[in-house]
Amino acid sequence: MNKIYVVSGWLPAPNQRISKTILGLFTCVVLLALSPQANLLAQTQPTVTYPRMVGYLGVLHPLITRNETGTETNFDRYYVVGLPIGLNLWKTKQLGFSVEVVPLIRAENGNSRVANVLFHPGVLMNLGKDFTLATRLAFETSGRYGFTPVLNKIVRKGPTNSYFVAVPLPVRFGNDHATSFTVGFQFGIVF
Structure with a gap:
C-alpha cells in the first residue's frame, strides 16, 4: 500500500487534495467577503449629480x-x-x-x-x-x-x-x- 505523507501540511494526499483545495478557496472567499475592504471593492463609484x-x-x-x-x-x-x-x-x-x-x-x-x-x-x-x-x-x-x-x-x-x-x-x-x-x-x- 502506497502512502503519501504530508510534510508540514503543504501538500495533501491525492484523494484529499481536491476537497482541501475547494475548502481553502471557499475560506478565502468568505474571509474576503466579510472583510471591510470587500465593502469598498463591492461599492461602485458614486455618480456625481449636478447641481x-x-x-x-x-x-x-x-x-x-x-x-x-x-x-x-x-x-x-x-x-x-x-x-x-x-x-x-x-x-x-x-x-x-x-x-x-x-x-x-x-x-x-x-x-x-x-x-x-x-x-x-x-x-x-x-x-x-x-x-x-x-x-x-x-x-x-x-x-x-x-x-x-x-x-x-x-x-x-x-x-x-x-x-x-x-x-x-x-x-x-x-x-x-x-x-x-x-x-x-x-x-x-x-x-
Missing part, C-alpha cells in the same frame, strides 16, 4: 502687495491673515458659482484686529486634473473693490473631504488709495 454644492474653509496669506508707492510684504512690519469661508455651487462639471466671505486679521505692534471683511462672489471653471480657476469680484468693508483671479489645485482627495492650495491675485481700486496688486497663498479643506 452640486460643497463648502470650504481656508487660511489666506497675502504675500506681496505692489502699488505706485512701492512694495509691501506680509510678515515684515505686520502680519495679515485671512480666513475664507465659502460655498461652491457647481451647475455642471465644468462651470459653477461661488460665494466667499473672508475676515482679514492684522497683527501689528503687539495689537491685532479684524482689519477688513471681504465679500467675494465669483464664477468657477474646472480646468481638469483637479485645477479650478475662480474669477471673483471683490467688495471690502474698507471701501476698496476690485477683482481676484484664483488658481486652485486639489492636492489630496479623501472620501469625505479634499485639501487644496490656491494662488489668489487680488487687484483693488478705490477709497482714495492707489490701485494695488497682491500675490497670495491659500490652503484649506473642501467638504
Whole structure:
C-alpha cells in the first residue's frame, strides 16, 4: 500500500487534495467577503449629480502687495491673515458659482484686529486634473473693490473631504488709495 505523507501540511494526499483545495478557496472567499475592504471593492463609484454644492474653509496669506508707492510684504512690519469661508455651487462639471466671505486679521505692534471683511462672489471653471480657476469680484468693508483671479489645485482627495492650495491675485481700486496688486497663498479643506 502506497502512502503519501504530508510534510508540514503543504501538500495533501491525492484523494484529499481536491476537497482541501475547494475548502481553502471557499475560506478565502468568505474571509474576503466579510472583510471591510470587500465593502469598498463591492461599492461602485458614486455618480456625481449636478447641481452640486460643497463648502470650504481656508487660511489666506497675502504675500506681496505692489502699488505706485512701492512694495509691501506680509510678515515684515505686520502680519495679515485671512480666513475664507465659502460655498461652491457647481451647475455642471465644468462651470459653477461661488460665494466667499473672508475676515482679514492684522497683527501689528503687539495689537491685532479684524482689519477688513471681504465679500467675494465669483464664477468657477474646472480646468481638469483637479485645477479650478475662480474669477471673483471683490467688495471690502474698507471701501476698496476690485477683482481676484484664483488658481486652485486639489492636492489630496479623501472620501469625505479634499485639501487644496490656491494662488489668489487680488487687484483693488478705490477709497482714495492707489490701485494695488497682491500675490497670495491659500490652503484649506473642501467638504
